[in-house]
Amino acid sequence: MGYKGKFKVWRGDASGGDLKDFEVEINEGEVVLDIIHRLQATQAPDMACRWNCKAGKCGSCSAEINGKPRLMCMTRMSTFEQDETITVTPLRTFPVIKDLVTDVGFNYTKAREVKSFTPPADLKPGEYRMQQIDVERSQEFRKCIECFLCQNTCHAVRDHEENKESFSGPRYLMRVAELDMHPLDTAADRKKSAQEEHGLGFCNITKCCTEVCPEHIHITDNALIPLKERVVDKKYDPLVWLGNKIRRRTSSDA
Missing domain, CATH: 1.10.1060.10 (Alpha-helical ferredoxin)
Structure with a gap:
């Protein structure tokens, strides 16, 4: 069964930015990267994020999820409560290029x-x-x-x-x-x-x-x-x- 989830995603570039609120459909078995892709497809087509394999082996989709550094493709939505607001921000240690993409x-x-x-x-x-x-x-x-x-x-x-x-x-x-x-x-x-x-x-x-x-x-x-x-x-x-x-x-x- 799907449900509506609440997300806060950092949007911006090297000159600055802020967290933007999103309400998005979440389905059983999905990971955070699935939701970011859905936001790109439905609400924020210019949102930048880095990814490749979606199997936890390329290391591309690193981000901070609720303040903890994680791979978006390996962070299951089932680990969060359905009424929980999930915050996704770029890696803090490296300069931001755009949205969730940093200069590593x-x-x-x-x-x-x-x-x-x-x-x-x-x-x-x-x-x-x-x-x-x-x-x-x-x-x-x-x-x-x-x-x-x-x-x-x-x-x-x-x-x-x-x-x-x-x-x-x-x-x-x-x-x-x-x-x-x-x-x-x-x-x-x-x-x-x-x-x-x-x-x-x-x-x-x-x-x-x-x-x-x-x-x-x-x-x-x-x-x-x-x-x-x-x-x-x-x-x-x-x-x-x-x-x-x-x-x-x-x-x-x-």
Whole structure:
């Protein structure tokens, strides 16, 4: 059975905007993205929203629904009361282009700053070998659909515009952590770059990124915290410090 639902959708652009009220038909089994499409078809043909697969795998339809960062295509209308007013707004962390579409270019800039996987020079394609436990260790992180909900909800980015230059955010620190775990990666020191180039110290592990991940990746527990621990071991462990000092002295004597 269908019913009339109440929606508030943010309409506007970079110069400003406001929430607009809509009353719209809602049918059984629908998701928020279905309703946005119905509004486009029946009441607001110029409403802008980004979407592609409608299956929770492309990450395109990210928005904030009743204040929580979510994928519109994975948010079922059945999770709301029929008399509840549902508010849909664009991702707050990124500049608005129009209506529900934001400029997420920040994330692509940070992606390019992560040095790519670099295999040993003496290995040819097809010769890579690694233990299954090492494959499984980082497999979880490869589920990321780059919806940028974790980037959007991270308060170190969301509430502090000045951090964006120095802080890559949870999605790309997770990428650094994945590469740091890879036994065949020979790129520059990932732990050092995490701290000095990607702003690992800005993360205070509140787990807000994990809470909004639609792929249920344990970003904080399995990527960021272990990366922080490895950085601390390398930088502050007295035995590691002594070992590095001895190695430097030995190499200089040679």
